[in-house]
Amino acid sequence: MADSSALIDMQNISKVYQMGETKVLALNGVSLSIEEGEYVAIVGTSGSGKSTLMNIIGLLDSPTEGVFQIRGQRANGLTGRQLADLRNREIGFVFQQFNLLARAPAWRQVELPLFYANVARGTARERALEALAQVGLAERADHKPEELSGGQQQRVAIARALVNRPSLLLADEPTGALDTRTGEEVMALFEKLHEEGLTLVIITHDQEIAERAHRVITMRDGVIVSDSDAATATANGFRNGLSRTAPAPLPRPVAIEQDEEKMYEAV
Amino acid sequence: MKLFRYFPVAVDSIAANKMRASLTMLGIIIGVAAVLTILGVGRGASANILDEVASQGTTRLTISPSTESEGEGAGAPVQTLTMGDVRALSDAAFHPDVVEVVPQYGGSIQLVAGSNNKQTRVTGTTADYAEVHRLEMAEGRFLTEDEIAQMSNVIVIGTAVATDLFERTQVVGESVRIDGEPFTVVGVLEESGNAGFGSNDDSGFIPIGVAHGRIFNVPRYRGEYIVTSVSANAVSEERVEAAEGQIEQTLRLRHGLGADDDNDFTISTQASLLDTIGTVTSTLTLLLSSIAAISLVVGGIGIMNIMLVSVTERTKEIGLRKALGAHTSDVLLQFLIESLVLTLLGGLIGIAISYGLALLVQRIPNFPIDLLIGVDALLLAVGVSAGCGLIFGLYPALRATRLDPIEALRYE
Ligand SMILES: Nc1ncnc2c1ncn2[C@@H]1O[C@H](COP(=O)(O)OP(=O)(O)OP(=O)(O)O)[C@@H](O)[C@H]1O
Ligand SMILES: [Mg+2]
16 A cells, blocks of 8 residues: 555545446546645546545545545544544535535534534534634524525535534535635635645635645546646646646546446445 | 433424424323323322212221122022121120111112102111211201101101102101102201212111011011111221121121131221222223323324434434534434433423313312322323333434435435
């Protein structure tokens, strides 16, 4: 295996979704390593497997095949309880669909990770309000999702991802619903936290945002087609992750035949 | 300690779905209210009867013949309690603790006045009957010693008999016919109010000698008329047992029973009667409560049903909570405590309803029974509803824990 000091290390990861008779190959042999303190953008066409990759990195999903390690530990060797604790303490996850509780006010949504981290109620509320203030929603703490705009909902989701001070932030299109100015503010907040040591992995369709990252990974049809990796990227404040995207690889079928059963046994 | 953290979560989630929560609780509410009300009615009824019995005096003893047939023969049972026994028991020298020994011989017979008639239980007895059974007179007086001795054709009747025969109760001096023989009404009993236990409204009393000699065809045993029962008073409440012993000794001797023979009579005291009544009412209450408890089970199944729906409906929420770091135990406890809070709330409302009913019943004048709800019944209700919550909430909660976070998050 590769460098075991890496925060995240993936070797030959595949993910197959079974859809009745057909199988969908969402990830097809992805190998990737992310070091502590990196600032990574993942770009790629819709359906290229970015969210699938993110779910695996965030310990929400397990690969069908391949080895996934976090801090040198194989994820499939961890118990459900250990995985839950890692998700709670180490990882902040901004979901593409926000995933807010329908009937809870904003501060309760943000407080949720602290509830499972056993933070005392008073402290938890305080920290939730702080996190909301960070994303400019101090005034909206008592509003329920249905009383918030899409961008405000997205910022609640961001506050929730940051509230337990994770060491790794996984953000799936965190500025998708935000206007340029608010998006800029959120990115500035992320980058400030990055300066303080937070590892950032951001999925984006926005070229400007991708260009701010120190490393850009481009995906297509379940494979990484280009990776301007940290070593080359950091040297010159490298900004052209998107333009350096390799020419389109051979088109490959996304739906594969059913008889490739062996794929399921690995994990 | 940590458990308490889940209560606000449960309350929030219940409050977010008030309509569903109240429908869910309905089963528990009705079940708890039904059980408590029935327990309360049972307790109230039994307290009432016990009061009634106690008000008739606690020193009374009643001797009745045993009904088992004598020996192994298949013949008719031989009745051995007679007027001779009554005379013997009246001897104060051998029965220092027994006073007022009163024989009774009764049967159902037709009373006629003018064109009216009524089938009535008529009892032949002596003057002391009124004292021993604490009879109150509405009109006139009870039978006198003289009338007993002279076997006069006189009768004392209850109010129901009076109104049925004469359409009024002031009937002292009127005449009623039994078997064509005229009897003069000398007294009418006070209405006893409750139509049930121990009421004399529908009865008549005549001198024992008249009953034995002229009205009923009474068999004799060893030359003496038999009686259907004998009542007596003990000199005091403390001496009831002593009196019982003295009576038993005399009767065994007179009936020629050997050391191995069982009594051919039964002596019941008010104390033993109270015991019996207590047993009967508590058995009845238990039976009715068990029926009501079925509604609790039905309510519990309702809870399970709703919790299952709730788990499915909130699949996404469960996925999110797991994604944010909830352990399996967190999810389990969240749902268990939610159903616990639901059932406890239902239980408390049920308790409040049964208390409301109890207060209401107390305000109805002359309502025959009280609704008495004891602390034990309350604890039972709370315990049972909490138990329902835990038992019927467990399966849905377990279902919730089995959800895979990412699958659950994708659920629509
Ligand atoms: N639960 C699922 N079941 C079946 N197929 C799935 C499932 N989730 C994703 N897929 C398929 O896997 C592929 C990759 O999906 P993924 O969500 O990772 O794309 P993405 O790169 O995040 O796209 P987008 O930019 O639109 O969010 C797609 O073809 C999608 O249809
Ligand atoms: Mg996606």
